[in-house]
Amino acid sequence: MSSIAYAAGLSAAMWRRSLNEVVRVRGALLPTTVAPIIFLLGTAGQFGRLSDLHGFPTTSYLAWVLPLSCLQGAGFAGGAAGANLARDIEQGWFDRLLTSPAPRALLLAGPVLAAMTRALVPTTVILSVGLIMGAGLSGGLAGVIALYVAAVWFCMIAALWGSTLALRARTQQVGPLIQNGVFLAVFLSTAYTPLPLLQGWLATFAKYNPVTYVLEMARQATVTGIPPSWAHTWPGLLALAGMSVLFGVLALRQLRRVTL
């Protein structure tokens, strides 16, 4: 068997095992789906009039926050992969995997791939709820593809971040820290209003927060003022690639440090 086929087979086995979490554990997807939906409906109702402001790129605030909630749901799904890894470490399962002849990086690849698959569920459910509530798909198919790419890739980054913390802390108590990290990354961006309407410290922070550009990419699906174009896509892709390299290196470095 070639090394590529071996790696693919092993990753697929780990991917299937991680997906069992979704299939066999009743309600495993609820926290990653329900919380963003509550946030979506609450924020749209609470701050809906912000879209009346001059310079707001859409007349529907729901359309503005819908991609944010999709990203949030996908990010939480990625964070859950880290929390599950922490549980596997605490219960000794991960140590047994480490004694196997499998390359260590592949032990991480399966759960990360499963998280990316799992992210499709909250993204689709949240998007459907938003559409039912009246947000339109102004960006058409190209916008929807941009939204899904942004959400699934962001989930991968959240999974790498979660895995890094899980490998370092080796305890399930790290779970809230993982999810709060995702929460902060998303909210310290253009979560509520576009950059020109942000004021104070958040305006500066959001400008340098890569998630701002990932959100811009995702918003091509529903925000009329951000039509699908390469100009709205490449900064998001660059931000995702940069975060992937950073958190990928951190996760692998942490994985190499694990001793039996």
Next chain:
Amino acid sequence: MSATALDQDAAVQARVVAALAARALRSQLRRAQFLLPAFLLPLLLLAVIASGTSAARHLPGFPSTGAYVGFVVGGTLVQGALLAGLTAGVALAADIEGGFFDRLLTAPVQRVSIVLGRISASIALGVAQATLFLSVAFVFGARYQGGVAGVLVAICIAAIAAGGMAGLASAIALRTGSLSLLQNLFPIVFVFLFTAPAFFPRALLGPTLRHIAVFNPLTYVVEGIRGALHASAALGDPWKGLVAATGLLLVTTALSVLAMRGRLRAL
């Protein structure tokens, strides 16, 4: 029983409530899993909302309260009260799962004192939270036209609301005894919060939310807090806030006492 014996019994139970409240408060302040949601999360949301939505001041009809943070801090107090209450329920569920609650039941104390101790701790926590949040907002530019009296009334309303939410969370903890269920109730906090005009004036909420808000007691709590802080009847009536918070406290305390009785019957 003579009047003196009754007085002595009341004094003993008051000491029991105080001791249990002190223990609950210590455990909530010592453990990061309780401390972070109750103190850090509301402050983070205050920072993000105060900066992220401050352009709302330019909307026609948005009330003037000086710095925008002075308007949204009322919502932060309510969010803190909700989280303080919920963490009380989480701590109680942890006591039930860990067996400490069963040991308490074998002690010669009235069962209702156990519930009251937990709720009293949340009221004290509510005072600490509200004081911290108002101080932080003040440092970042909020000014309270209601003066010291207004600030004290706002703290009082927030603390009673925290006790009310603790009563509700304790009732759920006593009814189910499930720590994981209580931990998964965190999103519900945001349902209560977002169906009240926590961060936006009621007149500027979406039409559906505006109708729902009428039935949420936290609407009157947050408006009462704003009215007290800024000495403005247009922002809210502090008396209505006090009545809503006290009503919430009484109803949820009764619910938790009933849940306690139900739990004892099942033993």
